[in-house]
Amino acid sequence: MERVFVAMSGGVDSSLSALLLKEMGYDVIGLFVSGWEDEFIGCQAKRDLEDVVAVCDSISIPYYAVDLKKEFSNLVFDRFLHSLRSGLTPNPDIACNQHIKFRLLLDKALAMGGQFLATGHYCRLKRSVSGTPLLFKGLDRNKDQSYFLHAITASSLKRVRFPIGALRKEEVRFLAKKYCLPNYNKKDSVGICFVENKKFNEFISRYIPPKQGAILSTEGRPLGEHRGLHFFTIGQRKGLRIGGKGPPWFVVRKDLATNTLWIAQGQDHPWLFANRFLIRDLNWLDEPRDFPFRCCVKIRYRSQEQSCALHLISEEIVEVQLDSPQRAVTPGQSAVFYDGEQCLGGGLIQEVIPAWGT
Structure with a gap:
């Protein structure tokens, strides 16, 4: 029997993922990550852990709590603050997936005898002709989270599973209620994981005067x-x-x-629009063979995909040339590339070339 560790947040998505894997015959073990606690914002870490415990008890699987507070601070939070000080607009959720969940937590799962790490992300995996795993959008387009996973390594895809990637959110809720999961009606978490949106300025002022x-x-x-x-x-x-x-x-x-x-x-002021920008820190899940390369790009999570051409400037830099100017292209945010349903990879927006200046 193959052993799968499930990254459990206390939410319904990861909880149902654990249940579905158990129903499929896997040896399932829950993993809860302690990554951030701050009384100032009323962090829900303790309540989330209580939900994980309740779910694991209800479906009869063991769980472990993993303390990664120090690693989270060094690899996610400190870099988040550095980006803000540098005038950028960072996305810490992407860094958390890249460094914490799909590197450190995956390593922990493998070291504990697991064959895979599963999460409750709305993404899917498919195999290429040669058998290489590729990342695809979740079936529920409104919940698709492939954007947030573009920075994980291609090699890690061999050891991860996304049990709810082919389900819609309403189906997840329905099944969670059907199987009597204690958190079936828990609200989804939104915003940055370590700060409530309504208190962002107050929170950041504690670290950046x-x-x-x-x-x-x-x-x-x-x-x-x-x-x-x-x-x-x-x-x-x-x-x-x-x-x-x-x-x-x-x-x-x-x-x-x-x-x-x-x-x-x-x-719609002209200064808000750009038709070209440079990206750095490229990560390819399926690297193009030749450049220029045509694909679609998302310049932020909720933006519409836009047709573009990629031009290789150096091994570290790619220029993105948009077919039509886009509004509020923002340094520090991630540009993520798609070929239809497939997520190819992406990188950080470094420099924006405004449409009005060309």
Whole structure:
């Protein structure tokens, strides 16, 4: 009997994953990761662990709690803060999957005698003609999480399983209730795992002190002061506190060298659009054989895929040329490439080349 460890968060997706694998005849063991605790934001780690314990008891499987707080701090949180200080808009969930779940936790599962690590991600695996595992979108397009897994290694795909990848969310809820899982109606977690969205500025201020700077219009007109570039991202509207007549104002550029926040009126202002950008920290799950290479790209999790051409600048840098300009392409976010349903890989947006400057 093959042994599978399941990364369990206390949520319904990973809980049903464990149940389905047990029904398939695997020797299933739960793994709960302690990665972050902070009383300031009322972290739910203890309650999540209680849910894991309740689920494991209800389906009669053992579980282990794995303390990776130090590793999470070093590999995810500290890098998150460094990116903010560098004027970027990072996505720590991607780093958590890359470094914690699909590296350290996978290594732990294999060291404990497991053949696979399973998670509750909405993704699917398919085999190439040669038998190589490839990453595909989850069947539920609204819940597809392949974007968040683009940075894991291609080799790790040989040792992971996604039991609910071919299910829709409503089916997951239905089956969880049918099998009487104690957390079948638990709400999905949203936002950054270590901070509630409504308290983001307050939370970040504990680690990065405010640094006032000028707010300028695209014409160079002074409009006020900001409390810190790290509180803003490209395309942001809220928090500017700029009144007056006319359309609302949006962030269009952050100049770290001068600590200047540039803003423009109107959600379709030309400064908000770009048709080219450079990416670094490339990770290929299925690397193209030749460049230029045509595919589709997502510039953020909830964005629509856009047709593009990839041009290899160096081994570390690829230029993405969009077929049509896109709004709020943001340094620090991930650009993830797709060929139909397949996730090819991706990288971090390093430099944006605005459409209005070409």
